[in-house]
Amino acid sequence: MPALKNMRHEKFIREYLKADFNAAAAYRAVYPRHKPSCARVTACRLLTKPNVKKRLVEVQMALLKKADITVDRILNEYEQARQMAVEQAKPEAMLSASEKKAKLVGLLVDRREVGNAGEFEQLTDISEILEKVRQEAGLEAAEALAKAFGLDVNPNEAQPNGDDLDPLEPPTGSVN
Numbered sequence: 020m021p022a023l024k025n026m027r028h029e030k031f032i033r034e035y036l037k038a039d040f041n042a043a044a045a046y047r048a049v050y051p052r053h054k055p056s057c058a059r060v061t062a063c064r065l066l067t068k069p070n071v072k073k074r075l076v077e078v079q080m081a082l083l084k085k086a087d088i089t090v091d092r093i094l095n096e097y098e099q100a101r102q103m104a105v106e107q108a109k110p111e112a113m114l115s116a117s118e119k120k121a122k123l124v125g126l127l128v129d130r131r132e133v134g135n136a137g138e139f140e141q142l143t144d145i146s147e148i149l150e151k152v153r154q155e156a157g158l159e160a161a162e163a164l165a166k167a168f169g170l171d172v173n174p175n176e177a178q179p180n181g182d183d184l185d186p187l188e189p190p191t192g193s194v195n
Contacts, residue, residue, distance in 0.1 A: 020077050023070060031065060032075050036082070042066055056158055094120055145170070 023029040027049050034045035042062035047055055065071055083089070097120045104112035121127040142148045145168075153161035 020074055023074050028065065028068075028071055029074070031062075032071065032078055035062075035066075035075070036078065059157070060159055090123060093123060097123070 023032075031045055031049045034048045035042055038044040038048070042065075043058040046053075046058040046062035046065065050058075050061075053061070066075070097116045101113050101116035101120070104110070104116060118127060142151060149161045149165055152164050
């Protein structure tokens with residue numbers, strides 16, 4: 020497949036690979052005049068376009084071929100390192116090589132934690148939670164969270180604290 024007709028999409032693919040697969044950073048580099056807050060969502064949409072996905076795979080494969088990197092080659096190198104560790108009676112090195120081989124073929128996956136849940140434990144009010152999400156992940160994430168919980172609010176606005184509700188009347192939309 021030749022380069023994409025839309026040169027910005029082609030440049031986005033190059034920037035995406037250069038930015039270690041950080042789509043938002045690549046989008047901001049190609050479209051500097053667009054709102055930075057929209058970069059993540061728009062970049063994800065761009066990555067789902069069939070011609071962009073196909074071209075991305077093509078460029079990645081070309082880079083791998085150019086660097087002469089194949090899974091078989093890496094597996095062979097890890098196996099050679101493992102054999103050397105066995106011969107030298109170095110169990111830690113042997114284990115490390117075996118672990119890396121397993122990760123490469125997808126048998127082991129590193130567990131990754133995103134953010135720190137402890138920061139949210141002391142938050143009790145929905146407005147505090149939405150504000151923290153807005154600060155950590157952006158306005159779009161906070162709005163999406165509010166929407167997911169059925170809240171028709173802007174995370175930047177003050178949230179009702181319940182003081183203005185009649186204690187005898189259930190909140191609108193609640194089930195008894």
